Amino acid sequence: xxxxxxxxxxxxxxxxxxxxxxxxxxxxxxxxxxxxxxxxxxxxxxxxxxxxxxxxxxxxxxxxxxxxxxxxxxxxxxxxxxxxxxxxxxxxxxxxxxxxxxxxxxxxxxxxxxxxxxxxxxxxxxxxxxxxxxxxxxxxxxxxxxxxxxxxxxxxxxxxxxxxxxxxxxxxxxxxxxxxxxxxxxxxxxxxxxxxxxxxxxxxxxxxxxxxxxxxxxxxxxxxxxxxxxxxxxxxxxxxxxxxxxxxxxxxxxxxxxxxxxxxxxxxxxxxxxxx
Amino acid sequence: xxxxxxxxxxxxxxxxxxxxxxxxxxxxxxxxxxxxxxxxxxxxxxxxxxxxxxxxxxxxxxxxxxxxxxxxxxxxxxxxxxxxxxxxxxxxxxxxxxxxxxxxxxxxxxxxxxxxxxxxxxxxxxxxxxxxxxxxxxxxxxxxxxxxxxxxxxxxxxxxxxxxxxxxxxxxxxxxxxxxxxxxxxxxxxxxxxxxxxxxxxxxxxxxxxxxxxxxxxxxxxxxxxxxxxxxxxxxxxxxxxxxxxxxxxxxxxxxxxxxxxxxxxxxxxx
Numbered sequence: 359x360x361x362x363x364x365x366x367x368x369x370x371x372x373x374x375x376x377x378x379x380x381x382x383x384x385x386x387x388x389x390x391x392x393x394x395x396x397x398x399x400x401x402x403x404x405x406x407x408x409x410x411x412x413x414x415x416x417x418x419x420x421x422x423x424x425x426x427x428x429x430x431x432x433x434x435x436x437x438x439x440x441x442x443x444x445x446x447x448x449x450x451x452x453x454x455x456x457x458x459x460x461x462x463x464x465x466x467x468x469x470x471x472x473x474x475x476x477x478x479x480x481x482x483x484x485x486x487x488x489x490x491x492x493x494x495x496x497x498x499x500x501x502x503x504x505x506x507x508x509x510x511x512x513x514x515x516x517x518x519x520x521x522x523x524x525x526x527x528x529x530x531x532x533x534x535x536x537x538x539x540x541x542x543x544x545x546x547x548x549x550x551x552x553x554x555x556x557x558x559x560x561x562x563x564x565x566x567x568x569x570x571x572x573x574x575x576x577x578x579x580x581x582x583x584x585x586x587x588x589x590x591x592x593x594x595x596x597x598x599x600x601x602x603x604x605x606x607x608x609x610x611x612x613x614x615x616x617x618x619x620x621x622x623x624x625x626x627x628x629x630x631x632x633x634x
Numbered sequence: 635x636x637x638x639x640x641x642x643x644x645x646x647x648x649x650x651x652x653x654x655x656x657x658x659x660x661x662x663x664x665x666x667x668x669x670x671x672x673x674x675x676x677x678x679x680x681x682x683x684x685x686x687x688x689x690x691x692x693x694x695x696x697x698x699x700x701x702x703x704x705x706x707x708x709x710x711x712x713x714x715x716x717x718x719x720x721x722x723x724x725x726x727x728x729x730x731x732x733x734x735x736x737x738x739x740x741x742x743x744x745x746x747x748x749x750x751x752x753x754x755x756x757x758x759x760x761x762x763x764x765x766x767x768x769x770x771x772x773x774x775x776x777x778x779x780x781x782x783x784x785x786x787x788x789x790x791x792x793x794x795x796x797x798x799x800x801x802x803x804x805x806x807x808x809x810x811x812x813x814x815x816x817x818x819x820x821x822x823x824x825x826x827x828x829x830x831x832x833x834x835x836x837x838x839x840x841x842x843x844x845x846x847x848x849x850x851x852x853x854x855x856x857x858x859x860x861x862x863x864x865x866x867x868x869x870x871x872x873x874x875x876x877x878x879x880x881x882x883x884x885x886x887x888x889x890x891x892x893x894x895x896x897x898x899x900x901x902x903x904x905x
Contacts, residue, residue: 377811380812381815384815384819421692421696421826421829421830422826424693424696425696425822428696428699428700429703429707429818429822430818430819430822433818434815437811437815441811560715560719560810561810561811562711562714562715562810562811562814566711566714569707569818570707570708570711573700573703573704573707573708574656574704574708576700577659577700577701577704578659581659581660581662581663581701582659582662582663
């Protein structure tokens with residue numbers, strides 16, 4: 359009962375938070391701009407010459423999507439709500455909260471809302487972009503965004519991780535990629551939340567370290583091991599050769615477990631001045 | 635005051651050592667493709683010279699962009715709260731005794747420029763070490779080598795200083811979290827724009843282009859053109875230097891104006 363009440367309170371404070379609204383606005387604008395560029399590109403073009411809406415989607419094969427996945431994806435979810443626990447600790451607000459509810463319930467409820475906020479910050483703008491694409495592009499088309507492919511030639515899908523899904527249900531395929539990118543956003547937010555339990559750091563470290571780790575990881579693995587070990591390569595719908603889906607999911611699960619361990623050890627089971 | 639500054643330098647100096655790790659990876663990854671020209675000039679041109687033109691595929695452009703941007707994103711992160719930290723802890727003690735906020739700001743800017751330059755000097759030193767140890771590289775023409783190294787150092791350091799100054803100035807106004815977000819957005823947008831404008835004259839006027847040494851029209855780089863791609867006509871290093879200098883001066887004026895109008899007592903940190 360208390361847990362549900364805490365979740366409701368956290369969701370209310372998430373929806374009212376300025377940072378959440380600012381970050382959501384930035385994400386939405388980032389996804390609307392490529393749509394407007396596509397509008398300009400295909401203005402006055404015959405409908406049969408326009409690629410299908412699933413290929414115009416920003417996460418499929420688009421420079422704005424690539425820039426978003428490479429640099430902004432971990433920063434925006436971390437900024438939306440993940441630093442609130444750090445602020446509670448810094449301002450002493452946690453003493454007031456812990457005396458009104460069970461500490462473990464509060465920490466877990468906040469963790470769940472932070473995970474959800476990270477997911478929404480990424481998922482909603484990507485989904486909006488797909489909906490906007492329906493306004494200017496047909497559901498199915500004989501044209502592809504790589505150029506003028508004849509009707510009998512299929513899109514080069516051999517590099518895709520989920521090729522059969524793309525060929526049979528292209529919009530479900532895009533939805534799967536939206537969920538994968540959103541899961542990455544959730545992990546970034548959770549990592550930021552976990553870092554806030556490791557005391558003594560600044561707010562900048564709490565919100566920016568997930569992005570720095572993500573970019574350095576992508577950079578080092580791409581240079582030393584190959585692009586199939588960079589996490590951002592798994593988020594493009596168009597696909598990159600040699601990817602192993604299990605690698606991406608193992609990374610996500612490992613990140614989740616590490617964050618959970620930090621939250622449990624340094625948060626839930628940690629004795630603070632109110633719980634000795 | 636002086637002792638305090640030295641202590642801050644030490645703290646930030648150790649932070650900047652992280653950049654050496656990046657330089658090691660960049661150097662290590664470039665060396666295998668230097669079999670045709672085993673010289674330091676090639677190593678520096680590929681590692682820190684920029685993205686080869688013409689850019690035909692934006693996927694390849696972004697992949698190469700990661701190499702260029704990581705260094706700048708990391709530096710911006712490491713130095714983002716340099717001024718706001720000092721302002722929140724010392725402003726009450728300093729500015730109530732001396733009303734010269736502009737002098738404080740100028741001192742901080744000098745420190746920041748020193749740190750930014752040091753960051754790249756350390757990276758270049760690692761690159762020299764990596765080239766010598768891993769591939770026994772040599773210098774083919776000392777004059778050209780120093781021209782390349784110094785041009786890269788100045789152009790990269792000045793652009794990075796612009797970003798660092800932006801994040802620090804903004805952090806005094808809106809808090810370090812929004813300042814960092816704004817700076818990352820600026821860096822990513824500025825870096826992606828040259829790809830869209832590569833066929834127009836506008837590419838010369840974009841901030842990111844100024845740090846791309848191999849895009850510059852220079853006689854000393856002509857022997858390396860097969861290796862580093864083409865240049866943008868009439869795009870000189872001197873014009874880039876002046877461009878970045880003007881940007882820095884504008885940022886300094888904006889910063890001084892913000893600092894002069896800040897409330898000392900009401901400057902509690904937003905972070």
